[in-house]
Amino acid sequence: MTVPFKTDRIHHVAYRCKDAKETVEWxxxxxxxxxxxAFAEDHVPSTGEYDPYMHIFLECGGGNVLAFFELPNxxxxxxxxxxxxxxxxxxxxVADFDTLKAAKAHIEALGIDVIGPTYHGIFRSIYFFDPNGHRLELACDIGTQEQYAELKRVAPMMLDDWSKTKTAPRHAEWLHKEPIEASE
Incomplete structure (x- = not known):
């Protein structure tokens, strides 16, 4: 099927927040x-319904925007x-594993619990929660071109197997077998 248009990138992703000011500062x-x-209205533009809100936008690098709605009513x-x-x-x-480790140290120094770094074969990541309860991940790519090509090759087979069995296909089980040199 041919789609008569192409998207460029994600314009923004929006979530709900408890407090817009606290979220911006955090x-x-x-x-x-x-x-x-920020946008603030008493009526929702798309539906016309009364529901006062504050809609905030945060630039997070590379032209990517994360947005939140505070909905007091x-x-x-x-x-x-x-x-x-x-x-x-x-x-x-994030750029690399050193940056990921520096991010973890910074976030923990602010008193925020962090899980990881976790090894995912082609990337490593850390996990933590924002003040609204949203789980966040910082990740750095560590895969090789050969690994990415292999994952692309087996992706259709994995999806087909999953669809039939609802059990984890083993085509890429190497992803979570951490090599000795990768652990820190």
């Missing part, structure tokens, strides 16, 4: 994001309790 202090824009925010906390997350790329 992302600036912890991740160095730049607060760029809505019930207190929660999360999908049927989905494990580790599933829904935002992942941001």
């Amino acid at each position: 992302y600036a202090r912890v991740l160095g994001f730049t607060y760029t824009t 809505q019930p207190e925010m929660g999360r999908d309790e049927k989905t494990p906390a580790w599933v829904q997350h935002l992942a941001f790329k």
